[in-house]
Amino acid sequence: MLKINGINVFYGDLQVIWDVTFNVKEKEIVVLVGANGAGKSTTLKTISSMLTPEKGTIEFDGIRLDQLPASKIIEQGIVHVPEARRLFPDMSVEENLIMGSLTAEAKGKRYETMEYVHGLFPILGERKKQMAGTLSGGEQQMLAVGRGLMGHPKLMMFDEPSLGLSPLLTQQIFGMIKKINGEGVTVLLVEQNVRQTLAMCDRAYVLENGRTVLEGTGKELMDNEHVKEAFLGI
Numbered sequence: 203m204l205k206i207n208g209i210n211v212f213y214g215d216l217q218v219i220w221d222v223t224f225n226v227k228e229k230e231i232v233v234l235v236g237a238n239g240a241g242k243s244t245t246l247k248t249i250s251s252m253l254t255p256e257k258g259t260i261e262f263d264g265i266r267l268d269q270l271p272a273s274k275i276i277e278q279g280i281v282h283v284p285e286a287r288r289l290f291p292d293m294s295v296e297e298n299l300i301m302g303s304l305t306a307e308a309k310g311k312r313y314e315t316m317e318y319v320h321g322l323f324p325i326l327g328e329r330k331k332q333m334a335g336t337l338s339g340g341e342q343q344m345l346a347v348g349r350g351l352m353g354h355p356k357l358m359m360f361d362e363p364s365l366g367l368s369p370l371l372t373q374q375i376f377g378m379i380k381k382i383n384g385e386g387v388t389v390l391l392v393e394q395n396v397r398q399t400l401a402m403c404d405r406a407y408v409l410e411n412g413r414t415v416l417e418g419t420g421k422e423l424m425d426n427e428h429v430k431e432a433f434l435g436i
């Protein structure tokens with residue numbers, strides 16, 4: 203479904219991604235794991251066309267994303283739930299959800315989808331008039347996921363959804379991602395929470411210093427000596 207083929211990405215003169223290659227098949231949960239600064243967020247931003255690769259290609263369902271402007275990415279069925287959530291803090295929960303449904307297709311089914319999102323996250327229905335900036339961290343993450351779902355994604359990309367959340371909320375968010383995947387949405391997840399994400403994913407790639415250095419099923423990587431030492435503290 204998604205093919206990243208040998209991309210190089212720069213911030214100005216500074217190269218941070220080197221020949222990164224990986225793929226995501228329909229209905230999979232694929233995780234990119236790596237330390238701080240490994241290039242995980244940069245990779246997701248490049249798929250969203252916020253950054254343009256200097257070399258290499260990105261294809262989604264046979265369409266070249268690296269030649270499309272960021273505004274067209276969502277129309278392909280890709281939703282990016284960014285790090286730190288990037289909500290509109292002075293808008294209500296309901297208004298934030300509406301902001302997730304701006305494509306023609308999503309607009310037409312807006313209220314039906316909102317019912318679905320309220321079913322997944324009842325708190326978003328209960329708090330629909332509350333300003334997003336006054337929600338707790340966990341509620342804000344639910345709103346960010348809910349806003350993403352309002353766009354009817356085929357592929358959802360999550361950047362560190364567990365950031366700043368308690369272990370219990372982290373478990374709930376991961377459970378929700380599993381559920382969304384079970385309903386047919388393909389997932390690309392970036393996480394530093396390596397143990398839990400390797401346990402829940404189909405496949406994973408390890409990024410180090412902007413390069414893809416290892417790939418395998420979650421189980422294979424959990425048993426890998428380098429992963430154990432570098433990420434699992436074993």
Ligand code: ATP
Pocket residue numbers: 213216218236237238239240241242243244245394
């Ligand atoms: P983290 O989990 O800490 O967010 P990451 O794996 O997502 O790490 P990136 O945020 O992709 O890493 O950063 C990769 C490299 O690019 C880092 O060295 C970072 O300092 C650098 N970088 C990120 N954003 C910019 C920017 N806007 N300008 C210059 N360099 C940047």
